[in-house]
Amino acid sequence: MLERLKRKFMVIVMTLVGTVLASVLGLMYYSSFTTQANLVKESLNRGLEGSLSPLPVIGSEGARVGGMLTVVVEVSEKGVILQTSESPAYISGPVLARVIDDALTQGVTSERIGDLHVVWKSAVTDQGNIRIAIVDTTIADRALTSLLLNAIVVMAASLSILFAVASFLSNWAISPIARAWEQQRRFVADASHELKTPLSVILANSQILARDDRIPEDDARWVESTVDEAQHMKNLVNDLLELAKAEEGTDGLGSALSSEEVDFSNLVESAALEFDPVAFERGCSIETSIEPGLKVKGDPEWLERLAKILIDNACKYARTQSVVRVRLRRSSRHVQLSVNNQGAPIAREDLPHIFDRFYRSERARSRTNGDEGGFGLGLAIAKGVAEACGGGIAAESDEASGTTFTVTF
Amino acid sequence: MNILVVEDERNLADAIVQILKGGGFNAEAAYDGNAGLSSALSGMYDAVVMDVMLPGKDGVQIVHELRHEGNSVPVLMLTARTSTSDKVEALDAGADDYMTKPFEDAELLARLRALTRRQGDVVIDEVSFADLTLDLATHDLSCNDNSVHLSGKEFEVLKMLMGSTARVVSKQDLLVRVWGTDGEASENSVEAYISFLRKKLGHIHSKVQITTLRMLGYRLEEFDLPRE
Numbered sequence: 001m002l003e004r005l006k007r008k009f010m011v012i013v014m015t016l017v018g019t020v021l022a023s024v025l026g027l028m029y030y031s032s033f034t035t036q037a038n039l040v041k042e043s044l045n046r047g048l049e050g051s052l053s054p055l056p057v058i059g060s061e062g063a064r065v066g067g068m069l070t071v072v073v074e075v076s077e078k079g080v081i082l083q084t085s086e087s088p089a090y091i092s093g094p095v096l097a098r099v100i101d102d103a104l105t106q107g108v109t110s111e112r113i114g115d116l117h118v119v120w121k122s123a124v125t126d127q128g129n130i131r132i133a134i135v136d137t138t139i140a141d142r143a144l145t146s147l148l149l150n151a152i153v154v155m156a157a158s159l160s161i162l163f164a165v166a167s168f169l170s171n172w173a174i175s176p177i178a179r180a181w182e183q184q185r186r187f188v189a190d191a192s193h194e195l196k197t198p199l200s201v202i203l204a205n206s207q208i209l210a211r212d213d214r215i216p217e218d219d220a221r222w223v224e225s226t227v228d229e230a231q232h233m234k235n236l237v238n239d240l241l242e243l244a245k246a247e248e249g250t251d252g253l254g255s256a257l258s259s260e261e262v263d264f265s266n267l268v269e270s271a272a273l274e275f276d277p278v279a280f281e282r283g284c285s286i287e288t289s290i291e292p293g294l295k296v297k298g299d300p301e302w303l304e305r306l307a308k309i310l311i312d313n314a315c316k317y318a319r320t321q322s323v324v325r326v327r328l329r330r331s332s333r334h335v336q337l338s339v340n341n342q343g344a345p346i347a348r349e350d351l352p353h354i355f356d357r358f359y360r361s362e363r364a365r366s367r368t369n370g371d372e373g374g375f376g377l378g379l380a381i382a383k384g385v386a387e388a389c390g391g392g393i394a395a396e397s398d399e400a401s402g403t404t405f406t407v408t409f
Numbered sequence: 410m411n412i413l414v415v416e417d418e419r420n421l422a423d424a425i426v427q428i429l430k431g432g433g434f435n436a437e438a439a440y441d442g443n444a445g446l447s448s449a450l451s452g453m454y455d456a457v458v459m460d461v462m463l464p465g466k467d468g469v470q471i472v473h474e475l476r477h478e479g480n481s482v483p484v485l486m487l488t489a490r491t492s493t494s495d496k497v498e499a500l501d502a503g504a505d506d507y508m509t510k511p512f513e514d515a516e517l518l519a520r521l522r523a524l525t526r527r528q529g530d531v532v533i534d535e536v537s538f539a540d541l542t543l544d545l546a547t548h549d550l551s552c553n554d555n556s557v558h559l560s561g562k563e564f565e566v567l568k569m570l571m572g573s574t575a576r577v578v579s580k581q582d583l584l585v586r587v588w589g590t591d592g593e594a595s596e597n598s599v600e601a602y603i604s605f606l607r608k609k610l611g612h613i614h615s616k617v618q619i620t621t622l623r624m625l626g627y628r629l630e631e632f633d634l635p636r637e
Contacts, residue, residue, distance in 0.1 A: 196489040197418055200511040204424035207514040211431055234511045241491065270557055273612055276605040277560040280598075 047133030246384030283320035298389030314341035415445030442466035461488035476503035555613035579626035
């Protein structure tokens, strides 16, 4: 449970910071890119207007923008070079030939030739010739590439450092919670333990009275009810201690549960068989569909308890003449146990709370015989065991398909 | 039979003594570890019921010392602690049995009777047929390494069948002996429990089957052929 919390915390922090970082770096890159593109456009346009070789004048207004190397040529329709601009830039023969060729044949008026780092734009002059402005984008391209690489490196480095920091922070944030849980569990276990001795006396005493023939019939019922309640308390106290032990395993603080490979199929089948007579006496029956040989890593005693709690629960709430279905199968990497019973469904507002301890729904039946009504600790223990063995438990309930508890390992 | 009860909680000690007396034993209480140890060493007692958590010496230590002195009086440890390691510690130190508090009076008496049974008393605590063994105390049915627990009525039905392996047991007999004159039960119940038993026999891979003989009843039979 705490592991999940820690992971959630780290994911949130990393995502948040990662997104912000990515956006900032992305924006910077985008703005550089746009600036460069505009510079290129301006250089091209200036090249196409004005005279063929204007000299750059430092400090004058309207001087050529940006220092982008530009060459302008005028060619006839046939491709004969009529004029080329002179200094400060020259262009190599093959490149020029390629550009002219493209300009005359491709049918576009502007093209970027990425591998040559060249952008050209053409326009038709008044005399019917074609003027082509060619801009060299090497420096711009290099700047952008390096910006991108830097951004990536920065991103990677920051995320790594962030990961380490977030990890430390999450431990620090979680530790008071872990401590509080440990204290609460310790308290429940200690309190239950303390209750055992006085309870032993009460139970022993009332059992002595129950066997005493000298007590008149009318008074015997008071003794009997005392014995019943004392036994009920005994079961509750034992359940509380069981719950505390089962939950020890879920917050990663070390556990009293052993961990071995258990033949879960055999275990579930055994448990189901044990409840056949119970189901029969309650007017329902059990049907099993168990894939053989499925193994689960956990404590065998506790896993048996888990199976029995679910089957017992299902039999308790099953409609008479209905069937309780126990299914165990493997699906990809998980082993899944599901126990279903037909009968009055659990109300939707109660469903998320049924694994809480001693949960009593608004419409719980009053405790008549044994511990019907109220959900007691059984399901809380089941959840504790499932999670201690590295799995999870979920419940679904509706009018049509009844109630199904699913445990996944 | 004299039983020594060593328990520091006086009310509980006295209640246990009373329960033991009600069960036909003589019993006396010692309220702390040292008194308990010296009483146990006196040899006057046939068994000791000892609490683990005692002031002064704790129960496990006392048993250890008892055994060290060569005293082999049977000891039943009583405690609120339920962990397996606590049980192992107590039994390894020399205790003969271990029970948790709170307890049922009937169970306490049954365990003490088991502890004080004299050697040589013939006790029938299990029944066998072919590869099946039925433990009469725990109601566990086993076949080689597999075992399964039987409920009350399942146990009674199988016990009847295993006790009459040469004859056929009729549904009527089962109904009367297991369900008594309970008006609620019918032949359906008998059939249901027979089917539960069949499932369990299959689960523990036993070669034994419950054969139905029409109009007559049921009989246990051993088959060497693979089950269908």
